Amino acid sequence: MSTTLVSVQELAGHLADPGWRIFDCRHDLSNTAYGENAYAKGHIPGALFLHIDRDLSGAKDGGNGRHPLPTREVFAAKMAACGVGPDTQVVAYDNEGSGFASRLWWMLRWVGHEQVAVLDGGLPFWRRAKLPLDAEVSSPPPAPFVLRPGIEPTGTTEVLAGMAGDKLLLLDARAPERFSGEEETIDPVGGHIPGAINRFYFDNLDDAGCAFKPADELRAEFDAILGGRDPRQVVQYCGSGVTACHNVLAMEIAGLRGSPLYVGSWSEWCIDPARPCAVGE
Numbered sequence: 001m002s003t004t005l006v007s008v009q010e011l012a013g014h015l016a017d018p019g020w021r022i023f024d025c026r027h028d029l030s031n032t033a034y035g036e037n038a039y040a041k042g043h044i045p046g047a048l049f050l051h052i053d054r055d056l057s058g059a060k061d062g063g064n065g066r067h068p069l070p071t072r073e074v075f076a077a078k079m080a081a082c083g084v085g086p087d088t089q090v091v092a093y094d095n096e097g098s099g100f101a102s103r104l105w106w107m108l109r110w111v112g113h114e115q116v117a118v119l120d121g122g123l124p125f126w127r128r129a130k131l132p133l134d135a136e137v138s139s140p141p142p143a144p145f146v147l148r149p150g151i152e153p154t155g156t157t158e159v160l161a162g163m164a165g166d167k168l169l170l171l172d173a174r175a176p177e178r179f180s181g182e183e184e185t186i187d188p189v190g191g192h193i194p195g196a197i198n199r200f201y202f203d204n205l206d207d208a209g210c211a212f213k214p215a216d217e218l219r220a221e222f223d224a225i226l227g228g229r230d231p232r233q234v235v236q237y238c239g240s241g242v243t244a245c246h247n248v249l250a251m252e253i254a255g256l257r258g259s260p261l262y263v264g265s266w267s268e269w270c271i272d273p274a275r276p277c278a279v280g281e
Contacts, residue, residue, distance in 0.1 A: 021083055
């Protein structure tokens, strides 16, 4: 059972394994049709496509951020329809440094499915290894997905309470220019939650921006940020609760388990003018 990362070699050895299910999570926030179009042109054999907006998000109500969660029951039904059973090994990949694949990784853990991993190096490593791609769309038979207790997300109320008592450390996974408020091209307000520390999710990757850094290197970097805090006191957020999952995964790789995700993230936080916002570093 793999619960964090799998290599391209390991995945290649399981392409014909009915106990494994592969998902393509490619996405572009500025061109939301990109992932689906790229999937149609070529993907890892047997992979199914999941759209960040349609499949890995729920309905927006104007105050719950850009990528709110669906209900657990709706997501579980989607996984069942995709052939994910209680013992299925799930592998997620993308072409963007695992920034979107990590959302599926987190969501499956949210519904209690531990057998989920991200393809380390994603599609770039798969291509580099000269492994096959195809354009055929698989149709696996439905499976009896089992909805179990899983990790719980953090909400705005908990973040506010943690800020007031200085109980939480907030890590912001966005690029530094968005964290500082100097360049905000997606959300209506620039800046960050007061007291937050910027940990750009891309810093979890190697120099090529594809594979995760070794576990000991990630551990040293996060230990320096956490300052001895329990990982359960470190809340991850980003623009809309997607790339923050990358930091959760990186901490998990480093052996720092239990860091919660603020799903609404900045897009939920900044919509209410009564909530404090900070700019600069």
